[in-house]
Amino acid sequence: METANQKIIPTFPIAEIRQHFPLLQRTIHNKPIVYLDNAATTQKPMEVIDALRDYYMRTNANIHRGIHTLAEEATAAYEATRSAVQGFIHSSFAEEIVFTRGTTESINLVANTWGKQNIQEGDEIIISEMEHHSNIVPWQLLCEEKKAVLKIIPINDDGELLMDVYQQLLSSKTKLVAVTYVSNSLGTINPIAKIISLAHNAGALVLVDGAQATVHLDIDVQKMDCDFYAFSGHKIYGPTGVGVLYGKKSLLEAMPVFMGGGEMIKEVSFAKTTYAELPYKYEAGTPNIADTVALKAAIDFMLEVDVAMIHQHENALLEYATEQMLEIPNLHIYGRAKHKTGVISFLVKNIHPQDMGVLLDNQAIAVRTGHHCTQPLMHRLGVPGTIRASFAVYNTMEEIDKLVSGIQKSVKMLL
Numbered sequence: 001m002e003t004a005n006q007k008i009i010p011t012f013p014i015a016e017i018r019q020h021f022p023l024l025q026r027t028i029h030n031k032p033i034v035y036l037d038n039a040a041t042t043q044k045p046m047e048v049i050d051a052l053r054d055y056y057m058r059t060n061a062n063i064h065r066g067i068h069t070l071a072e073e074a075t076a077a078y079e080a081t082r083s084a085v086q087g088f089i090h091s092s093f094a095e096e097i098v099f100t101r102g103t104t105e106s107i108n109l110v111a112n113t114w115g116k117q118n119i120q121e122g123d124e125i126i127i128s129e130m131e132h133h134s135n136i137v138p139w140q141l142l143c144e145e146k147k148a149v150l151k152i153i154p155i156n157d158d159g160e161l162l163m164d165v166y167q168q169l170l171s172s173k174t175k176l177v178a179v180t181y182v183s184n185s186l187g188t189i190n191p192i193a194k195i196i197s198l199a200h201n202a203g204a205l206v207l208v209d210g211a212q213a214t215v216h217l218d219i220d221v222q223k224m225d226c227d228f229y230a231f232s233g234h235k236i237y238g239p240t241g242v243g244v245l246y247g248k249k250s251l252l253e254a255m256p257v258f259m260g261g262g263e264m265i266k267e268v269s270f271a272k273t274t275y276a277e278l279p280y281k282y283e284a285g286t287p288n289i290a291d292t293v294a295l296k297a298a299i300d301f302m303l304e305v306d307v308a309m310i311h312q313h314e315n316a317l318l319e320y321a322t323e324q325m326l327e328i329p330n331l332h333i334y335g336r337a338k339h340k341t342g343v344i345s346f347l348v349k350n351i352h353p354q355d356m357g358v359l360l361d362n363q364a365i366a367v368r369t370g371h372h373c374t375q376p377l378m379h380r381l382g383v384p385g386t387i388r389a390s391f392a393v394y395n396t397m398e399e400i401d402k403l404v405s406g407i408q409k410s411v412k413m414l415l
Contacts, residue, residue, distance in 0.1 A: 012313045017305065018394045020045035031364035034399045034406075039184050039212060039343055039390035040368050041234045045301050048238055051294040059293075062286055078289055081296040082279070085244055088299050089229065090220040093249050095278040099292055102243035103211040104134040106230035107178070109245055109282065110207055111138035113255040114228075115176070121147040124173040126204075128153040128161055128190075129380050130183045133373045135209045139178060153179070155380065159186040159335035163194065170202040177206045181213035185372045185388065186335025187318070187343030189217070196225055205251070211235055215392070216314060216341040218307050221246050237393075238298030239291035245282070252278050259284040310393045314342035317391045321400045328407055330415075334381055342391030345372075348407065351414045353387045359410040360387075365403055 018024055021043045026033050035043060055077065061070035063078050079094075086094045100106045115138075119125070125139050129152055143150045151174075153166045161179075170177075177199040181192050196206045207228040210219060214231040221229050229246040233239055247255075259282075302310065321344055325331055330349040347353065357369035370385040371378045378385055389403055 012309060014313070014394070014396055018396075020047065020301070021394050022046060022049070024394060028364040029362055034363075034365040034402050036389040036391065036395065036399070036403060037366045037368045038215075038392035038395075039235075039372075039388065041240065042215065042237045042392050043394065044239070045237055045298070047297040047301050048294050051297040052239065052290055055290045055293050060290075063289055064280075074289060074293075077293045077296075078287070081292050081299075084296045084299045088219070088303070089214075089244075089246060090222050091246055092222060096246055096249050096252065098245040098247065098252070098279045098282045099287055100230075100243045100245050101241055101288065102232040102234070103209060103230045104243075106228075106243055106245035107134055107207065107209065108138045109258045110228050110230075110247070111142045113258050114205075114251065115139075115142045116146075117254075117256055119143075119146045119148050119175055122173065123148045123175045124151055124169075124171065125149070126151045126153060126166070126169055126174060126177045126179075126199075128179050129155045130159065130161075130186060130188065130374065130377050131178075131180055132184055132209065132211065133375070134211075135178055135180060135207075136376070139176075148175075149173070152376075155188075155377075158337050159183065159188045159340075160337045161188075161190055161195075163191065166195070167198060170198060170204070172203065174199070174202050174204040177204050178209070179206070180209040180211070182210075182216060182341050183335065183374075183377075184212045184343070185345055185374045185377055185386070186337065187340035187345075187390075188335055188337040189213070189339040189341060191339075192224060192226070200225070212341070212343075215302075216311055218311075227251055233291065233295045233298065236298055237301055238295040241288050242291040242295050249278065252282070257281050257284075305393060311341075313393065314391050314395075317395055317397070317400060318342045318344070320397055321389065321391075321403065324400060324404045325407070328404070328411070330411075331407070334383070334386055342395075343388060344390075345386035345388045347383060347386055348411055349415060351411070353385045355414055356387050356407070356410050359413060360403075360406050363402070363406045363409065365406045367403075 023043050059073045061074040063075040082094050082097045085097045151169050154162050182189050199206045205227040208226045210229050210231040215236045227248050233242040334345045353369035368388040
């Protein structure tokens, strides 16, 4: 059997990277924390924490409206993040980047603007069986309102989309395909380019839920040719409360406004209001300035480490963890797709996920238990929920060893 040390990527500076994350120095129950709940949210490097602190200490002002120095500095920092996001996901124009509170709001924005404008009775929207609730409920609400039809792409037992069924679902009635790029519960990487190409051939638009993909994969919305792409800052080492909606410029320009208020207007009178240009017509009110500014620090951090290197490191963690965990008797991994990222969802015999989660927490190992906001997927798998370990740039092989040991100790206590 290969040891953990043999599996370490020599060129990946893991010890140096971990020094950027102060929370990882914390102990819980007198043990060093092993944080393996990264699919829920990632920890924040000092660069992001410093950016938040520095904004409030040196720059705090409202943006876009003031001519004084602080307002101009805050505006410049806010818009610098927009430019950084544009480069990070390779969009054509900065105005294609709309700031939201997160993936959920981004998807709801599309459903409540493009969706209400374009979906008619009898039209069809396609999602998949592995979607997060945030990419299910908005489309259910829209279909109920418009008397449209929601269709579901099924998965196989390995957690992969049945692409032949997907092709059969597409028709002239299909107006939108909304799918996740990477499953938050299974780690499956979906064949997004093929999904988009087939949808476009059928005359449908595509929204990609990139909440789990953006932290692991190099995202190029132009090569992907998606019509909309949504992700959250806190999944990519940035703050909570800030997210992104990318949309093709022509689509965003044609869509109605989402919320009314300050900033999203050009002229207001009691007789008529005209709206601001992109992207501001979708950013009503005072935005989450500080967290948006700090998002740039997170993007800069990822680029400095190198996204490809991060993906390579996480794949090594996934491979090693899978090998070691499958040696535990009665442990079953849900999601064995050929292409997946650093997520392992598992159960051990009839042990309840919450019971295992509590015992792992007692050993300072943080994992997620439950249905992971994918209840239809859990129903398909025939389980109420799973235990999920998810990996990030700062996780180590030694932490995998602690997880495996922790599971073994828990099994002895629970079985």
